[in-house]
Amino acid sequence: MSQTLTIPDVLYLQLETTARMRGLKSIEQLLELWQSRENERHQRQETVRRIDALRERIFATYGEMPDSTALIREDRER
DSSP states (O other), X not given: OOOXXXXXXXXXXXXXXXXXXXXXXOHHHHHHHHHHHHHHHHHHHHHHHHHHHHHHHHHHHHOOOOOOHHHHHHHHHO
C-alpha cells in the first residue's frame, strides 16, 4: 500500500540533493537507506545490551576474572 506525504518544497529539494550526493536515484532510496541504517543501529544497541547483561551474569556468578595478558605472554615466550 502506498501513502502520500506532503512536505515543503525546500525540504524536498534538500532530500533530493542529499540523495544525489550519495549516488542514489530517488528520495525513496534515501529513505530506505536511512531506515536500513536505523535498523542496524538498533540491532547493534540490542547486541551491546545483551553483551552487558551476559557480562553482569558472569561477574555475579564468578566474580572478577583475573587479567590473562601476562599468562598469554608467558605461553608465547616458551
